[in-house]
Amino acid sequence: MLTAILTLSLQHYLILSAIIFCIGIFGVITQRNVIKVIMCLEIMLNAVNIALIAFSQYIVPVALTGQIFAIFVMVVAAAEVAVGIAIIFSVYRNRESVDMENFNILKW
Amino acid sequence: MLELVFFMLAAIAVISALGVIVVRDVFRAALCLILLFMAVAGVYLLLHADFLAIVQILIYVGAVSILIIVAIMLTRDARKGQPLGNLKYLAGIVSLLLLGVVAYGVINAGFTISATPPVEPTVGPLGEKLFGDAGYLLVIEIAAVLLLSAMLGAIAILREK
Numbered sequence: 001m002l003t004a005i006l007t008l009s010l011q012h013y014l015i016l017s018a019i020i021f022c023i024g025i026f027g028v029i030t031q032r033n034v035i036k037v038i039m040c041l042e043i044m045l046n047a048v049n050i051a052l053i054a055f056s057q058y059i060v061p062v063a064l065t066g067q068i069f070a071i072f073v074m075v076v077a078a079a080e081v082a083v084g085i086a087i088i089f090s091v092y093r094n095r096e097s098v099d100m101e102n103f104n105i106l107k108w
Numbered sequence: 109m110l111e112l113v114f115f116m117l118a119a120i121a122v123i124s125a126l127g128v129i130v131v132r133d134v135f136r137a138a139l140c141l142i143l144l145f146m147a148v149a150g151v152y153l154l155l156h157a158d159f160l161a162i163v164q165i166l167i168y169v170g171a172v173s174i175l176i177i178v179a180i181m182l183t184r185d186a187r188k189g190q191p192l193g194n195l196k197y198l199a200g201i202v203s204l205l206l207l208g209v210v211a212y213g214v215i216n217a218g219f220t221i222s223a224t225p226p227v228e229p230t231v232g233p234l235g236e237k238l239f240g241d242a243g244y245l246l247v248i249e250i251a252a253v254l255l256l257s258a259m260l261g262a263i264a265i266l267r268e269k
Contacts, residue, residue, distance in 0.1 A: 008111050010221065011214050013155065016118045018210040020125050020144075022203040027129040029199035035134055035179050039141050042172060043125050046148045049160075057155045059219060061226040064237050067157055068244060071234075074167055075251045079258035081172050085179045086262035098183045 013054030021047035034091075034098045038084050045077045114154055121147040134180050142173045156226045159234055 020043060027040030049070045056066025088098060095102040124147065127140035145168040152161040227233050238244050 006111055008114055008154075010219055012114065012118075013151070014214040015211055016121065016151070018207055018214065019122055021210075022207040023122070023125040023129065025206065026199050026203040029202070030196045031129065033134055035176060035183070036128070036137060038179075039128055039137060039176060042141065042168070042176075043128060043144065046145065046168070049164075050148060050151055053152055053155050053157045053160060057157070057226055058221050061222050061224050062233075064227070064230065064234055067160055067230065067234060068237060070157075070160055071163070071238075072247065072251060074163060075255060078167060078172065079254055081175055082258050082262045083265070085175055086265040088179055089182065090265050092183050 010054055010058040014051055017047045017051040017054070019047075020044075020050070032100045034088050034100060034103060037100070038081065038088070041084075042077065042081070045073060049073055110154065114151070117147050117150045117154070120144075121151065135177070138173060138177050138180060141176070142169055145169045145173065156228060157230060159231045 024040045024044035024047060027043065028037055031037050031040060052066040052070045052073065054066075056064055056070075060066065091103055091105065092098055094105070121144055124140045124143040128137045128144065131137045131140060145164060149161045149164040149169070152158075152164060236243075238248065
């Protein structure tokens, strides 16, 4: 039983990815600083990448499909951070604050 | 041996991910985030994804964290930090439930593990898979358009009216 837990397998990586993803979800819901919310989004994207690469390694080790998907996840993450921080700056310019409470401009 | 490395990297990743949430000072939280990115790059190396580990360090540790730190530096009251919002118990229950469901599913799912050894330097095979025949050329074009539009969008949002 203990050796089954201790020998490295696909499940180890998937559970590590799930733990990090859930920490990210908790942060996205609870944080009130917008920059911290973006940081937690990055944590979630990294967790997804761990799962994709683990699947790629253990299930399709030659086709490398998961690694290719992880590359595109990184592309989307980079674009998301750039646009997200631009939005933070433009709201900060109007409201002088980075608190989530003040990000309600889109409400009627 | 690899198990020891994995568990150390996992501990570093989980603790630094918790640190991003728990640490009040936003700048220190950003440093925790960088540590998390490095640990994740180590996990990629354990998974024989050498190219992605390097890309992780280049893009996340090099670029994304710098963007986030610049955002922290340029917003005035960001440094002092705030307590968690009033949703924390609900959020804790939801994320723990999600973790339980995912862990149950992962442990009980019967994945068909491939027996072939992994390709070791992945740079060449990844390039052939991405740009070769029946590859992902259209997706790469779309990704390029996405990056360009994100760049133009960021400039357009930030331009002084």
